[in-house]
Amino acid sequence: MKIYVSADMEGTAGVCAWPQVDPSNTHEYPVYRRYMTREVRAAIDGARSAGGNEFLVNDSHWDMRNLLWDELPEDVRMISGARKPLSMAQGAEQRFDAAFFTGYHARIGEAGAVLAHTYSDATLYDVRVNGTPCTEALLNAAILGLYGTPVVLVTGDRATIDSVTAALPWAVGVAVKDAIGYFAANSLTPVAACAAIHDGAREALAALPRAKPFTFAPPIELVIETAKTEQADFMELLPRVERIGGRAVRFRDDDYLTVFRAFLAAMRIGGAANLPA
Amino acid sequence: MKLYCSTDMEGVAGVSGWQQVDARTPHPEYERYRRYYTQEVAAAIEGARRAGAGDVLVNDSHGPMRNLLFNELPADIRVIFGNRKPYSMVQDADATCDGAFFIGYHGAIGDQNAVLCHTYTPSVIYELRLNGIVCSEATINAALLGAQGVPLLMVTGDRTTVEGVQAQMPWVHGVIVKESIGSLCTDSLSPVAAQRAIADGAAYAVANRSAAKLFQIPAPVEMRVTLAKTEQADYVAMIPDFERSGPREVRFVHDDIHTVFKAFVATFRLGALA
Numbered sequence: 119m120k121i122y123v124s125a126d127m128e129g130t131a132g133v134c135a136w137p138q139v140d141p142s143n144t145h146e147y148p149v150y151r152r153y154m155t156r157e158v159r160a161a162i163d164g165a166r167s168a169g170g171n172e173f174l175v176n177d178s179h180w181d182m183r184n185l186l187w188d189e190l191p192e193d194v195r196m197i198s199g200a201r202k203p204l205s206m207a208q209g210a211e212q213r214f215d216a217a218f219f220t221g222y223h224a225r226i227g228e229a230g231a232v233l234a235h236t237y238s239d240a241t242l243y244d245v246r247v248n249g250t251p252c253t254e255a256l257l258n259a260a261i262l263g264l265y266g267t268p269v270v271l272v273t274g275d276r277a278t279i280d281s282v283t284a285a286l287p288w289a290v291g292v293a294v295k296d297a298i299g300y301f302a303a304n305s306l307t308p309v310a311a312c313a314a315i316h317d318g319a320r321e322a323l324a325a326l327p328r329a330k331p332f333t334f335a336p337p338i339e340l341v342i343e344t345a346k347t348e349q350a351d352f353m354e355l356l357p358r359v360e361r362i363g364g365r366a367v368r369f370r371d372d373d374y375l376t377v378f379r380a381f382l383a384a385m386r387i388g389g390a391a392n393l394p395a
Numbered sequence: 396m397k398l399y400c401s402t403d404m405e406g407v408a409g410v411s412g413w414q415q416v417d418a419r420t421p422h423p424e425y426e427r428y429r430r431y432y433t434q435e436v437a438a439a440i441e442g443a444r445r446a447g448a449g450d451v452l453v454n455d456s457h458g459p460m461r462n463l464l465f466n467e468l469p470a471d472i473r474v475i476f477g478n479r480k481p482y483s484m485v486q487d488a489d490a491t492c493d494g495a496f497f498i499g500y501h502g503a504i505g506d507q508n509a510v511l512c513h514t515y516t517p518s519v520i521y522e523l524r525l526n527g528i529v530c531s532e533a534t535i536n537a538a539l540l541g542a543q544g545v546p547l548l549m550v551t552g553d554r555t556t557v558e559g560v561q562a563q564m565p566w567v568h569g570v571i572v573k574e575s576i577g578s579l580c581t582d583s584l585s586p587v588a589a590q591r592a593i594a595d596g597a598a599y600a601v602a603n604r605s606a607a608k609l610f611q612i613p614a615p616v617e618m619r620v621t622l623a624k625t626e627q628a629d630y631v632a633m634i635p636d637f638e639r640s641g642p643r644e645v646r647f648v649h650d651d652i653h654t655v656f657k658a659f660v661a662t663f664r665l666g667a668l669a
Contacts, residue, residue, distance in 0.1 A: 354481070355481060356658070357635045357658050358636065359635070379633050380635045387664055
């Protein structure tokens with residue numbers, strides 16, 4: 119069985135602050151980077167016990183080169199590096215039996231969620247597809263869904279698990295911590311979290327027959343609310359991106375792949391507006 | 396007669412190096428050339444009014460686009476300041492304008508003997524073509540003016556710039572303020588002589604405006620942008636409806652030049668972040 123793993127970091131057990139997940143930090147980040155890798159390893163080992171035998175891991179956090187090779191099985195493949203056209207869902211077109219989202223976090227604006235954001239907290243204030251406020255998990259799950267791959271496991275804090283399993287009820291959620299606001303969590307230990315993730319992965323694959331690929335029904339409408347008006351100014355330059363408010367733009371297409379690429383382009387050009395004028 | 400002036404700085408008399416026009420890390424020379432720049436704009440307005448121009452809208456179109464010195468310009472004109480305009484160097488050039496000047500313009504990136512030549516963002520844009528025509532800033536800006544019904548009447552800058560514009564728009568009156576020797580050296584008129592030539596050229600251009608035509612790029616407009624680096628093309632190719640036509644090239648086709656123009660602005664904005 120072929121398994122895809124999109125690995126983020128904010129939802130790793132114990133993580134409660136940016137320095138722990140910021141690759142430029144030389145004190146806490148190296149510690150949590152190892153915990154992140156071990157949670158990925160636990161998911162892979164759990165999947166293997168339920169028939170998983172081929173793994174593609176997509177490092178999906180920050181500059182996307184966090185995972186430590188020496189803590190992973192030698193037979194996995196890994197996608198490393200940023201600026202991928204499908205970002206956290208890169209490689210989805212290879213088609214998998216199932217996908218895992220490890221270390222995921224809640225969407226921007228959600229209360230009681232550690233380090234909650236949606237791709238870029240400096241630029242994106244809210245992201246909605248067909249009226250539904252989206253987590254990264256949902257945006258990425260819909261790319262995997264295009265290729266028929268269901269997301270069956272998500273790990274992170276309880277708010278993340280609750281929102282993702284509400285949208286993807288067939289997915290197994292492993293809550294490794296409970297958030298106390300944005301910058302605090304009551305967490306399992308890394309060892310206990312890995313054990314829970316291992317069991318969750320096994321359970322998720324056992325339940326695979328009732329899992330479904332997640333898709334958005336066309337016509338698809340993407341609405342982005344920006345943190346600042348100047349970011350919307352830049353997004354509006356993109357073809358077919360409509361300005362629908364001082365800090366809001368809209369893009370419509372029947373093809374979610376086109377919508378997702380437009381979302382990434384908008385997020386990135388919005389980032390360009392953050393540079394000095 | 397309402398006159399529109401898009402004003403750049405590299406084509407001002409005497410300018411031969413980036414420090415003279417760099418508003419972001421101002422060198423003492425920038426303050427000096429900023430004054431010459433303003434004086435060339437004032438000269439163009441003075442000459443145009445001699446031939447009957449009334450309202451004047453000036454669009455500061457250089458760098459951060461807040462260079463012109465108000466106290467050296469006539470009190471009754473309007474000025475557009477600030478970067479990040481969706482139509483950038485031709486913002487607000489609408490049908491109320493009867494004619495346009497491009498003052499202090501420079502050659503397209505890649506032009507030989509064109510001082511400080513570039514096309515919008517030299518770190519990103521290696522070449523810009525519309526329907527196969529290699530574009531300078533003057534070319535794409537004039538195409539937007541043409542779509543708005545505004546004819547380009549005059550261009551000032553170095554010889555390569557002026558002759559390049561006239562090759563595409565033969566009706567445009569040119570004022571050559573300097574000869575370029577390579578891309579970082581010029582043989583120039585003095586500021587005073589350049590301003591006199593610009594005032595006279597402006598009067599001539601306005602007086603003869605009935606001979607001017609609209610520069611139009613027929614639809615569908617095919618834009619091809621060659622990027623300086625492959626990673627910029629990686630980013631830019633994500634823009635809706637863009638096609639990756641080469642490792643360092645993207646292609647975009649649309650019937651409306653306004654959409655193409657904004658897509659070009661998006662290209663250099665997004666490319667700059669890569």
